[in-house]
Amino acid sequence: MTRVAVVTGGTRGIGEAISIALNAAGFLVAANYAGNDERAKEFSQRTGIATFKFDVSDFDQCERGIQKICQSLGPVNVLVNNAGITRDGTMHKMSFDQWDAVIQTNLSSCFNMCRAVIEDMRDNCFGRIINIGSVNGQAGQYGQVNYAAAKSGIHGFTKALAKEGAAKNITVNAIAPGYVSTDMVKAVPEKVLDKIIATIPVRRIGEAADIARGVLFLAADEAGFITGSTIDINGGQHMY
Ligand code: NAP
Numbered sequence: 617m618t619r620v621a622v623v624t625g626g627t628r629g630i631g632e633a634i635s636i637a638l639n640a641a642g643f644l645v646a647a648n649y650a651g652n653d654e655r656a657k658e659f660s661q662r663t664g665i666a667t668f669k670f671d672v673s674d675f676d677q678c679e680r681g682i683q684k685i686c687q688s689l690g691p692v693n694v695l696v697n698n699a700g701i702t703r704d705g706t707m708h709k710m711s712f713d714q715w716d717a718v719i720q721t722n723l724s725s726c727f728n729m730c731r732a733v734i735e736d737m738r739d740n741c742f743g744r745i746i747n748i749g750s751v752n753g754q755a756g757q758y759g760q761v762n763y764a765a766a767k768s769g770i771h772g773f774t775k776a777l778a779k780e781g782a783a784k785n786i787t788v789n790a791i792a793p794g795y796v797s798t799d800m801v802k803a804v805p806e807k808v809l810d811k812i813i814a815t816i817p818v819r820r821i822g823e824a825a826d827i828a829r830g831v832l833f834l835a836a837d838e839a840g841f842i843t844g845s846t847i848d849i850n851g852g853q854h855m856y
Pocket of ligand 1: 624625626627628629630631648649650651652653655670671672673698699700701721722748749750751792793794795796797798799800801
């Protein structure tokens with residue numbers, strides 16, 4: 617049976633690697649994105665994966681976006697909540713807009729997207745939901761109270777929804793990546809990045825494919841006994 621998978625922020629960075637890995641494994645993939653049409657077009661031409669533009673921080677857009685995906689690919693079986701942004705700043709300089717944008721895009725998006733697919737998953741007695749958290753949601757990070765709060769929220773969200781979904785064969789898990797080589801991390805100054813790499817036992821930052829491998833594992837039909845868990849993929853940077 618071909619499973620339909622939606623990857624938010626699925627056209628570049630970690631999401632791109634996840635979309636490609638799921639597609640290669642035989643899933644029918646819908647890659648969502650927010651605004652970078654040029655990148656989405658290039659991605660779709662290169663991979664053959666369908667793209668869907670909508671803002672995951674907007675509840676109504678998510679509902680309409682999922683309706684479109686269902687119409688063109690079928691009901692959603694696998695949802696990867698990957699889209700995320702940073703708007704860094706220390707608390708005494710952070711504006712409400714910086715706070716709100718990160719909470720809405722990184723955390724409320726999980727509610728918006730899960731709400732839009734959960735009824736079909738319940739009706740079909742199958743679902744795989746994978747939320748992308750962050751090591752910075754587990755350990756905290758200077759200048760990221762907004763990001764750390766949103767990512768930490770994802771881990772609680774994951775466990776609560778896992779309890780709700782279990783009886784209907786809907787598993788809900790999180791992946792907490794460490795630093796991964798994407799546009800998001802390219803924004804980190806080189807000196808800061810060197811300091812970060814010095815704290816990573818494997819002495820490198822991750823590749824997007826390192827995270828995609830974990831998603832593929834959790835998305836499988838055979839992963840039905842894994843729910844409410846978080847897989848840390850961080851080169852040993854944070855262990856607990
Ligand atoms: P990225 O390279 O900046 O890509 C972000 C993706 O999310 C893009 O496809 C972007 O679409 C999409 N997006 C952003 N806001 C959106 C919105 N409102 N609605 C729909 N799509 C939206 O990010 P990344 O580094 O791959 O990160 C992916 C996820 O992993 C994020 O949740 C991030 O917090 C998490 N993470 C990353 C790292 C890291 O080191 N990179 C570490 C830990 C966790 P457009 O292309 O249209 O802009």
